[in-house]
Amino acid sequence: MEPTPLPFETAFTAMTTESRSTSARPLDGRVILVTGATGGLGRVACRTFADAGATVLLLARNEKRLDVLYDELVAAGAPTPVAIPLDLAKQKDPQFEELAQTIEVQLGRLDGIAHFASQFVELSALVHQGLPDWERAFAVNTLAPFALTRACLPLLQRSPDASVLFCCEAHALAPAAFWGGFSASQSGLVALMRILADEYRDQPQLRFNLLVPGAIETPMRERSHPGETRAERRPVSELAPLLLDWLGPHSRGSSGTTVRA
Amino acid sequence: MEPTPLPFETAFTAMTTESRSTSARPLDGRVILVTGATGGLGRVACRTFADAGATVLLLARNEKRLDVLYDELVAAGAPTPVAIPLDLAKQKDPQFEELAQTIEVQLGRLDGIAHFASQFVELSALVHQGLPDWERAFAVNTLAPFALTRACLPLLQRSPDASVLFCCEAHALAPAAFWGGFSASQSGLVALMRILADEYRDQPQLRFNLLVPGAIETPMRERSHPGETRAERRPVSELAPLLLDWLGPHSRGSSGTTVRA
Numbered sequence: 001m002e003p004t005p006l007p008f009e010t011a012f013t014a015m016t017t018e019s020r021s022t023s024a025r026p027l028d029g030r031v032i033l034v035t036g037a038t039g040g041l042g043r044v045a046c047r048t049f050a051d052a053g054a055t056v057l058l059l060a061r062n063e064k065r066l067d068v069l070y071d072e073l074v075a076a077g078a079p080t081p082v083a084i085p086l087d088l089a090k091q092k093d094p095q096f097e098e099l100a101q102t103i104e105v106q107l108g109r110l111d112g113i114a115h116f117a118s119q120f121v122e123l124s125a126l127v128h129q130g131l132p133d134w135e136r137a138f139a140v141n142t143l144a145p146f147a148l149t150r151a152c153l154p155l156l157q158r159s160p161d162a163s164v165l166f167c168c169e170a171h172a173l174a175p176a177a178f179w180g181g182f183s184a185s186q187s188g189l190v191a192l193m194r195i196l197a198d199e200y201r202d203q204p205q206l207r208f209n210l211l212v213p214g215a216i217e218t219p220m221r222e223r224s225h226p227g228e229t230r231a232e233r234r235p236v237s238e239l240a241p242l243l244l245d246w247l248g249p250h251s252r253g254s255s256g257t258t259v260r261a
Numbered sequence: 262m263e264p265t266p267l268p269f270e271t272a273f274t275a276m277t278t279e280s281r282s283t284s285a286r287p288l289d290g291r292v293i294l295v296t297g298a299t300g301g302l303g304r305v306a307c308r309t310f311a312d313a314g315a316t317v318l319l320l321a322r323n324e325k326r327l328d329v330l331y332d333e334l335v336a337a338g339a340p341t342p343v344a345i346p347l348d349l350a351k352q353k354d355p356q357f358e359e360l361a362q363t364i365e366v367q368l369g370r371l372d373g374i375a376h377f378a379s380q381f382v383e384l385s386a387l388v389h390q391g392l393p394d395w396e397r398a399f400a401v402n403t404l405a406p407f408a409l410t411r412a413c414l415p416l417l418q419r420s421p422d423a424s425v426l427f428c429c430e431a432h433a434l435a436p437a438a439f440w441g442g443f444s445a446s447q448s449g450l451v452a453l454m455r456i457l458a459d460e461y462r463d464q465p466q467l468r469f470n471l472l473v474p475g476a477i478e479t480p481m482r483e484r485s486h487p488g489e490t491r492a493e494r495r496p497v498s499e500l501a502p503l504l505l506d507w508l509g510p511h512s513r514g515s516s517g518t519t520v521r522a
Contacts, residue, residue: 093392125460126453127415131354131408138399142445147392154388175452177459184403187452191436191445192387198438199386 026248028053031107035088035148036117038065040218041167044236045114045243050078052244055107059084059117082106088117088144089136096151103155110155112163112247115145115189120223121181134181141168142188149196156206163247166193167211169224173258182224190258197256207255209246213239214261287509289314292368296349296409297378299326301479302428305497306375306504311339313505316368320345320378343367349378349405350397357412364416371416373424373508376406376450381484382442395442402429403449410457417467424508427454428472430485434519443485451519458517468516470507474500475522 032049036042037058046056050073058073060066063085070083084099091099103110119140121133149164156162171179172186189210196208215221217233239261245251246259293310297303298319307317311334319334321327324346331344345360352360364371380401382394410425417423432440433447450471457469476482478494500522506512507520 096392126407126456127411129407129411131357131404134404134407138404138449142449143392143395143399146387146390146395146442146445150388150390172452175455175459177456177462180456181407184407184449184452184456188399188403188445188449191433191448194436195387195438195440195445198436201438 025051025053026244026250027111030054030111030248031057031103031109032112032114032247033057033059033103033110033152034114034116035059035145036115038062038069039116039118040220040236041213041216041239042114042116043069044240045116045247046073046081047076048240048243049114049247050076050081052248053079054111054247055079055081057082057084057103057107059086059088061085061087088148089119089139091144091147093147093151096147099148100151100155103152109159110152111159111161113149113152113156113165114243114247115148115164115166117144118167118169118220119185120220121185123178123182123224124180125178126180129180134185137181137185138188141182141185142192145189146192149192157203160205161249161252162206163251164196164206164208165211165243165246166190166209167213170212170214170260173212194256201255204253204255207251207253209251209255209257209259211242211246212258212260216261286312286314287505287511288372291315291372291509292318292364292370293373293375293508294318294320294345294364294371294413295375295377296320296406297376299323299330300377300379301481301497302474302477302500303375303377304330305501306377306508307334307342308337309501309504310375310508311337311342313509314340315372315508316340316342318343318345318364318368320347320349322346322348349409350380350400352405352408354408354412357408360409361412361416364413370420371413372420372422374410374413374417374426375504375508376409376425376427378405379428379430379481380446381481382446384439384443384485385441386439387441390441395446398442398446399449402443402446403453406450407453410453418464421466422510422513423467424512425457425467425469426472426504426507427451427470428474431473431475431521434473455517462516465514465516468512468514470512470516470518470520472503472507473519473521477522 032054038060066083073081119137121137168186171183175183193210215233293315299321327344334342380398429447432444436444454471476494
């Protein structure tokens with residue numbers, strides 16, 4: 001007996017293809033803010049989120065690099081991104097609140113923040129580190145992620161599915177000799193993630209997690225692990241599926257997780 | 262058979278009594294710096310160290326309370342203390358280095374620091390906390406302990422037996438909802454202790470530990486745990502033997518420890 005033909009197969013396939021190219025991309029319609037957008041991890045994240053349909057808000061200090069990234073995303077046909085040139089260390093509550101207001105007025109929503117900005121402190125014995133280095137590290141690595149997230153919380157709460165992803169080097173979770181201000185300041189970030197995850201534990205549509213990217217090929221990793229060879233590091237692009245999962249609908253309901261890539 | 266009389270017993274007892282009252286007190290000759298000297302824990306620590314023979318450097322913000330404590334120690338016959346009126350949040354490296362130099366010139370040594378100053382942040386949902394509160398908490402609870410310890414490290418290293426004791430509320434080790442800037446900033450202190458203990462692990466004469474005093478009867482505890490009854494708290498004086506152990510010779514060789522009182 002011949003199998004019954006499936007009259008809807010072609011139509012179904014066509015619909016799927018159609019969906020993939022437009023409305024079924026996992027981040028379609030979402031607005032995602034990425035700090036440290038022009039860094040090694042940030043650039044890959046921005047391209048990944050844009051390719052998946054998100055409108056990406058690119059926050060970084062260096063305007064030239066920001067322009068390059070912006071043009072790159074536009075050239076790739078991404079939803080028009082927004083460039084936000086800003087030194088996180090210099091902003092106070094009113095500036096962060098103004099930023100959140102501008103996002104609300106211009107885009108109407110915010111569905112996620114990827115906190116990938118980070119201020120390195122050269123590894124050295126603590127006796128050789130200085131208070132200004134520590135102050136800047138805490139300002140960028142802990143205080144700004146707190147104040148920026150706080151200012152955006154009302155917007156994030158109105159999203160049907162919002163994700164905030166913090167990011168740290170592994171020694172934030174296990175501080176050790178010579179990691180000084182870098183790991184001390186990032187340990188504040190670990191605390192921030194845990195506090196937020198706990199405060200919103202009854203709201204599964206809003207989640208807070210921590211990414212520990214490990215050995216990836218970035219300028220930051222080159223500074224923090226100069227003894228490592230390139231062969232020991234993964235290209236950042238390998239993290240794209242994971243970034244998509246943690247900023248997109250796949251991670252809904254998972255909060256307070258430390259994600260080791 | 263009659264037991265042989267012990268002819269040296271009396272002499273031995275006399276010597277012990279003599280020792281206890283003067284040269285054999287466990288902190289005799291030591292110089293110990295206490296921050297937050299006029300706080301609930303600080304006052305008991307200062308009196309305990311002074312009674313044990315130490316010259317205590319009393320560091321606190323409130324000059325009037327500092328004078329009262331100073332007079333109290335002098336009246337009790339303690340080695341002449343030194344009052345250091347200082348707002349830790351406002352000092353930079355040069356001021357901390359000047360303080361260390363003054364200690365060296367005037368007292369010739371430093372054998373310990375008890376970091377008991379702490380800046381509270383009212384418990385509340387993170388969305389209701391402000392950057393200024395966080396900045397001050399990090400300045401007092403993390404950055405100042407770093408910079409003060411760093412400035413004093415050369416002096417501490419020259420001591421034959423030096424101890425640095427940090428202090429935090431339990432949520433610094435387990436951040437949770439509503440603990441916000443208080444536990445986030447103190448988690449930086451936990452990192453600082455671990456980094457220092459690791460860097461000096463081969464120098465048993467210099468140690469770094471962390472005290473978690475728990476439920477003690479202090480104004481700070483009243484603010485952080487307003488629901489607790491007095492019956493649930495221990496008088497601070499019960500911690501005196503432990504403070505003596507951790508700032509004195511008993512703890513030699515123990516570094517990187519979290520001491521739950």
